[in-house]
Amino acid sequence: MFFTYLRRELRRRRKAALVVASGLALGIALVIVVNSVSSGMGQAQDKVLQSLYGLGTDMTVTKAADPAEEGQAQGPRFRFDAREDGSGEEQSSDRVMVQGFQTLASSTVAKVGSQDGVAHAVGGLSLQVIKVSGEFTRGQLQQGSGGTGGGRPSGPAGEGRVQGGGADFGVNSYSVFGTDVTEPALGPLTTSKITSGRTFTSSETDAKVAVADASYAKEKKLAVDDTVTIKDVTYEVIGIATPDSGEAAANLYIPLKQAQTLSDSADKVTTIYVEATDSQRIDAVKSQIQHNVSGTTVTTSADLADTVSGSLSTASDLAAGVGKWLSIVVLVAAFLVAGLLTSSAVSRRVREFGTLKALGWRSGRVTRQVVGEAVVHGLVGGALGIALGLAGAYVVTAISPTLQAELGGAGGGTTGPGGGFGGGPARQTAGRTLDVALTAPVSVTTIALAVGLAVTGGLVAGAFGGWRASRLRPADALRRVE
Structure with missing residues (x-):
């Protein structure tokens, strides 16, 4: 009897049911789209952060470099010999320097690893290599008109002058990162994928091998099995690494012991990568x-997230703030409108409910009938809302708007790319911008939330109507005419 009457009333009042369901559908669709976009924002931010600190790394430990004292040299010094017969002969000199941070003793890695809650800890050494190469050219002594010969000027009217000559030197700067090859799951190399050759093996702790970043390898025309020379030491390129997103942490990666030897930093590291036992x-x-x-300065992914700005951060703030509040307001309005429409529909069915009460229906049965109709309205609205929400999320994903994530510079070696969590030796002083495509993934949780909102909307509307129907008296209802 309940379902028969329910089906008949819903069929008879299709337009009213569609109006109530449509209002709920709009609110539910907005909630789905906002939640999906927010989820896409979260994935985009995770992608940006992952490009800096890599999978498995929860925090880094560093120590800011001491400020240079007044009068102290601010950069490396290069000295070249003056050769009597060396005109036109190329000379070169390179310096390998620890970059960005003050070094920490390797024993600090074990000390950090022994802390409660730390699953793994591994050290790395960030280096900058500056190579100056070129040649001197000897000038020629040109004698003036008053000269007497023999290459010496004679008299005030003709002084001899040296013309031509000089120096032509170029500067090549690149970054090198010493990585602990025994712990491949931690460190900056985890942000890249080996696309050619291979990565380090655990036995190559002091081997003269290197992995090159793909962009650097393309620039220098390096391939697997080629060699690179750092401070007169030749390294074989065993692999090419392509960053998952953004920029690589370094141009070249070599075993940690080799990096310590090159920089005269025995048993020293600049960055300790830490994985916690529990997030x-x-x-x-x-x-x-x-x-x-x-x-030491400990930087987590949450600290690094604070340095992300740009359109990605702005859109994320809007989705989390304005978008969610807007969806809540629209949803509440949809619930209220559905409730008022249901209550209004009850007032137009006074004679019907009065007759049913006169025939023996109790108030509770009448209320259940009204609530049942309202729940069906809610479920229909939920189905429509889910369809609209999925369509909206699909449109966002199909358009895939590009957002920019601006990552602040290291500024003192505390946070930001290269200077903090990422430990990237190539990115110490300047920020950078990453382009991230926005998607709007719809999760099962979001669909379940939509179904729950649909049922809730129906119950809210049914509560309005049921309360109104329960207050009707048969005698009063029969005296009224629709």
Whole structure:
């Protein structure tokens, strides 16, 4: 009897049911689109952050470099011999310097790894190589008109002058990162994929091998099995690494021991990459490391996220703030409108409900009938809302608007690309911009939320109408004419 009457009433009042369902559908569709876009924003931000610190890395430990004292040299010095017969002969000199941070003792890695809540810790050494190469050209002594010969000027009217000659030198600067080859799951190389050749093996702790970044390899025309020379040491290129997104952490990667030897930094590191045992303990681990390992700066992914700005950050803030509040307001309005329309429909069915009560229907049965109709309206609205929401999310994904993520510079070696969490030796002083395509993935949780909102909307509308129907008296209802 309940379902028969329900089906008959819904068929008879199709237009009213469609109006109520449409209002709920718009609210539910907006919630789906906003949640999907917010999820896409989160994935985009995760992609940006992953390009900096790599998979598995929860935080990094560094120590800011001491400020240079007044009068102290600010850069490397290069000296070249003056050769009597060396005109036109190329000379070169290179310097390998620790970049960005003050070095930490390798024992600090073990100390950090022993902290409660730390699963793994591995050290790395960030280096900058500056190579100056070129040649001197000897000038020629030109004698004036008053000369007497023999290459010496004679008299004030003809002084001899040296013409031509000089120096032609070029500067080549690139970054090198010493990585612990025994722990391949941590470190900046985890942000790249080996697209040619191979990566390091655990036995190559002191081998003269290198992995080149794809962009650097293309620029220098390097391929697997080629060689590169760093400070007169020749390294074989065993692999080419392509970053998953953004820029690579370094131009070249070599085993940590080799990097320490090149820079005269035996048993030293600049960055310690840390993986926590539980993501929920990251903040606690950070505090513990800062307390127990004095003078260090611990940077987490949350700290790094604060440096991300640009259209990605702006759009994320809008989706999280304005978008969610707007969807809530629209949803509440849809619920209220559905409730008022249902209540209004009950007032137009006074004679019908009065007759049913006169025939023996109790108030509870009448209320259940009204609530049942409203729940069906909600479910229909939910189905329409899910369809509209999926269509909206599909449009966003199909258009795939490009957002920019601007990453602040290291500024002191605390946060930002290269200077903090990423430890990227090539990105110490300047920020950079990444282009990220926005998608709007719809999860099962979002669909479940939409179904729950549809049922809730129906119950809210049914509560309005049911309350109105329960207050009708048979005698009063029969005296009224529709």
